[in-house]
Structures are given as structure tokens and as C-alpha cells.
Amino acid sequence: MNNQSKISILLLTLIAVIFFFNSTAYSQPCDADIIDIKKIIRKSCEFFDGKVSTEGGYVWNYKKDLSRRWGELEAYPSMIWIQGNGTVAMGHLFIDIYRTFQDSFYLNLARKSAEALMKAQLECGGWNYLADFNGEESLIKWYETIGKCAWRLEEFNHYFGNATFDDNSTAGAAEYLLRYYLITHDETVKNSLDRAINFILKSQYSNGAWPQRYPIVDSTHYSAYYTFNDYVIWNNLKFLILCYASLNYTHLYDSIIRAMNFFILSQYKKPQAGWAQQYDFNMQPAAARTYEPAALDPQYTAHHIEMLIKFYEMTCDEKYLKIIPDALAWIETVKFNNDESNCRLPKFIDLKTNKPLFIHRTGTNSRNGKYYVDYDSNFTVIHYPCISTINLKRIKDLFHNAGCNQYECMKLLFPFEIKNKTGIDIYYLISNYLELGFEHAKRTRREMDYQINPNIIRDIISKIDTNYCWYTKHVFVSNEFIGLPSEVKDTNKVYSVSYVGDKYDTSPFQNNTEEEFISTAYFIRNIRTFLDYITKPGN
Numbered sequence: 001m002n003n004q005s006k007i008s009i010l011l012l013t014l015i016a017v018i019f020f021f022n023s024t025a026y027s028q029p030c031d032a033d034i035i036d037i038k039k040i041i042r043k044s045c046e047f048f049d050g051k052v053s054t055e056g057g058y059v060w061n062y063k064k065d066l067s068r069r070w071g072e073l074e075a076y077p078s079m080i081w082i083q084g085n086g087t088v089a090m091g092h093l094f095i096d097i098y099r100t101f102q103d104s105f106y107l108n109l110a111r112k113s114a115e116a117l118m119k120a121q122l123e124c125g126g127w128n129y130l131a132d133f134n135g136e137e138s139l140i141k142w143y144e145t146i147g148k149c150a151w152r153l154e155e156f157n158h159y160f161g162n163a164t165f166d167d168n169s170t171a172g173a174a175e176y177l178l179r180y181y182l183i184t185h186d187e188t189v190k191n192s193l194d195r196a197i198n199f200i201l202k203s204q205y206s207n208g209a210w211p212q213r214y215p216i217v218d219s220t221h222y223s224a225y226y227t228f229n230d231y232v233i234w235n236n237l238k239f240l241i242l243c244y245a246s247l248n249y250t251h252l253y254d255s256i257i258r259a260m261n262f263f264i265l266s267q268y269k270k271p272q273a274g275w276a277q278q279y280d281f282n283m284q285p286a287a288a289r290t291y292e293p294a295a296l297d298p299q300y301t302a303h304h305i306e307m308l309i310k311f312y313e314m315t316c317d318e319k320y321l322k323i324i325p326d327a328l329a330w331i332e333t334v335k336f337n338n339d340e341s342n343c344r345l346p347k348f349i350d351l352k353t354n355k356p357l358f359i360h361r362t363g364t365n366s367r368n369g370k371y372y373v374d375y376d377s378n379f380t381v382i383h384y385p386c387i388s389t390i391n392l393k394r395i396k397d398l399f400h401n402a403g404c405n406q407y408e409c410m411k412l413l414f415p416f417e418i419k420n421k422t423g424i425d426i427y428y429l430i431s432n433y434l435e436l437g438f439e440h441a442k443r444t445r446r447e448m449d450y451q452i453n454p455n456i457i458r459d460i461i462s463k464i465d466t467n468y469c470w471y472t473k474h475v476f477v478s479n480e481f482i483g484l485p486s487e488v489k490d491t492n493k494v495y496s497v498s499y500v501g502d503k504y505d506t507s508p509f510q511n512n513t514e515e516e517f518i519s520t521a522y523f524i525r526n527i528r529t530f531l532d533y534i535t536k537p538g539n
Helices: 003-027 031-052 087-101 104-120 136-147 166-184 187-203 229-246 250-265 298-315 324-334 392-400 423-434 437-448 454-462 520-535
Strands: 061-063 079-081 130-132 343-346 356-362 370-374 387-390 407-409 412-414 517-519
Touching: 031 087, 031 104, 031 454, 031 520, 087 104, 087 166, 087 520, 104 130, 104 166, 104 187, 130 136, 166 187, 166 229, 166 423, 187 229, 187 250, 229 250, 229 298, 229 412, 229 423, 250 298, 298 324, 298 343, 298 387, 298 392, 298 412, 298 437, 324 343, 324 392, 392 437, 412 423, 454 520, 517 520
Parallel strands: none
Antiparallel strands: 061 517, 079 130, 343 387, 356 370, 407 412
């Protein structure tokens, strides 16, 4: 071996050693890093609690001076949002921080979120999308102005005064109270939780389905129909299973089984053996919002197949598997491509022709605008994608490998032992087990967007201001309410594909300026990245 070769080997060895020590240092957060991160988390949470929170509750986005704020729509300062990255999401984050540090400060913040949700709980036992702590008169005024002018968010155009299961509002709030109770055993929270459970049981139809809203105000309105849209039935079912096992509420079993059986009852006839987003009282696919036609939904069908596999695993009843081949066969007839790992599907399929349906709109605002459906794939609305993507290969593999679970929890089965475990441990086990593939993929994509490494941590730390607050751009905001829309029609085609119409439209749209905002989603992401860095070294 010549000298040049020896030198090359020595250099490569040196590089490898340097890389080894650097990667080891990077993968193991040092004590100083942890102390700094703990301080930042504490100060940032203090800022949100002291400056941003409304009685323990939150919306989604805020101007830096807090002069305006938004949930799904613009909110009054007296309002909190239940759905999305609002009060429930923030409460779960505070519990996650408490689990990591065992610091009662964060459990106290979680308690404030629980108290806000209990204050927002309606007399019936459920929740609306939002709550106004200034009272119903203020809320009605909001619906008659901001809500009424939100062109594409038709669910806010009228005030029903009841609770909603849409967007996991009621089940999500109830599940948060369940988690908080299992940690604290706070009987005040338990009373509110039991009210929510009783509400969900009372609102369930005899065939196992749930409406979108309850109590029923108008039986001819789509919100009274049997609703899969936004996973109403799945979310309620998951919540009842969590209560059944973690609270030992055996009386929930019949309701759980009826909900599982509704998936069989509602499957459409062959050869179109899929599912719709909602059904009328004759068990026929029904329309909902004006851009949600009476049609079959291949994406929901694929997700229902995965749910049916879970039902089989938990019951060993093969009836849940027997209807799956027909559903898979129908998906094959409507898919756009042959890449099963990245299978593209139409959002809606016509019941008569089995052809894809596409959504369009014309007009400028909630007063003169309208949606329509046809077979033309050009100039479709962007706020409601007409094409979805699923991992069909994964679903087929799950079906072919389906098998019964072995550990019995009362009358349901799970792939883990539950005996001698605490209620909160059971909650975590079942929550993880019931996470479906599309839910896991969505969470994983969020995590991959911010892969954990020291450079990311340093970047997050560098962007915090003197108040220990992060600011971000391009959040969703809206036009200010300036009065009810005029009747003047504008034929400008841009509104046909945009998130928002003219100046009267209060629907949300992405702010594309350089203005910075306070965002709960950004805050949650940064804090979770810190927690993952501390608790999962090497990731």
C-alpha cells in the first residue's frame, strides 16, 4: 500500500470518527438544551394563557395586536372555537406537556381548557362549533352577520341553537374531558362528561346512525339525516369505545354494536357497493350543502373498509368482512390510475351513471352565488377538492391479513391486555389502536414537515420573540363584515375557483402578504417538536 493510499484511509477514518461523534451529540439533547427548551415552553405557554386565551379557550389565528381573531370564521373576542386547532387541541397539548415534565403548571392550563369547554357545553349535553361567553344574543348577532355572509361555509349561514357532531366538535370535546378526567378524577368534569355521553346515546337513531346536529330542529334539513360526513359516526363510535373500556361503562356496548352494524345497513346496492356521505330516512344517498350532491364517495368507501376490518377484529363477526370485496370491486371501476399506493379517486360518483361528478360555482357571494354539479372536470372549486387520494394497496393488505384479536375487554376484543391497567393507560392504548391509516398518514405528514434535529430546534428557538411568542405568515383570515351582500352580480370568473368571493364574503382565505400572525397551529407544532426532541432522542 503506497503512502497516498494510507493517507486516504486515515482521512476517511477521521471523517467517520468526526461524523460519529457529531451525530451522537446531535441525537442526544444535552442537559443545557433541555433546560433552555423547558424555559421556552413555560414562557410561551404563559404568554398564550395570559395574553391570548379567552377564559381558558382559544380560536385559531390572531393578529399580533389581538385586534382581530379567527376560528374557521372571524370570531368576537368573547368567543372560543371547539373544533380544529382551538380549545380542544390546545388542551390536549397542555396534557402532553404535563405528561413529559410532570409539572402541575401545565395540568392547570389543561384544567382551564376543560373549564372553558364545560362552560361552552350546551344544555342538551353537546357542543356547537364555537361558543360565545357574552351569551346567546351575541352569538345570534354573529350568525346574522359574519356567519350569514360566509358563502362557502353554509353550515354557518343559519343559527340552529343545537349541538353538532360535524368536524368532531361534540365527540372531540367530550373525549378531551374523558382524558382530563382519567388523569385528575375531577368529579366536576365527570358530571360534564356523563352529560356528553348521555347526549350521544340519546341522539343516536335506532338503526345505529347519528344526525349531523341534535336536537333535531328540521327533519327535512340534511343535518337531521344519517351522517357519515366528516366522520360523524366514526368519531362518536371511537369515543363510546374509549368510555366503554376506560370507564368500564358496559351499558355502551349495544350502542357501539348498532353503530358498527349501520355500516352494513347503509352500503349501496351492487355493483355500486360503496357509501355516501349522508342518507335520508329512506336510506337513500342524500345531498347536504349545495356542493355536496346525493352521490357515492369512493374515499369514504375506502376508509369504511378499514373501519369494517376494525369491527371484525373487535367482534370476530365475519359479517363485517363479507361486504368488503364488493366495495373494493366498485372502487376499481371508478379509480383514475393504477398506482395502488397513491390511488386517485373522484370525490363524488353519480348514482345513475357511475361517472365522476365535479363541483363548480358562479356568482360572487352568499346572496347571489350558487353551486352546481356536472361531469366537467374544468374550473372546479378549490375549497372542496373533487379528487382524493388513498393508499388502496394498504387497505387491500389489511383486508387479506385480517384476523381476530385475542385479549377480551368485556365483550370487545383488542390486540393488547387491558386487565390491571389504569383507565388512562387503557385510553392511550385504545386511542392508538383505533387510529386509522388515513389519520396516521395525516399526522405523519405533519411530523415529517418538521423533522426533528438540532438545526430545526435552533431554528425554532431563533424565531421566538421577547414575549416568547412565535409569529407566522400566510394563515387563513377573512374580509371584515361590512354589511349584507348587495344584489349586484359580478361575472368575474376568478370567484368560481377561489376560496373567497367579493368584499362581502366572510369566508376564510389564505393571507398571502408578509403580515405575521399568532397561530395556535404553529404554536402546537413548535411545542410538539420540542417535546419529541426531548423524549425521542435519535429521531
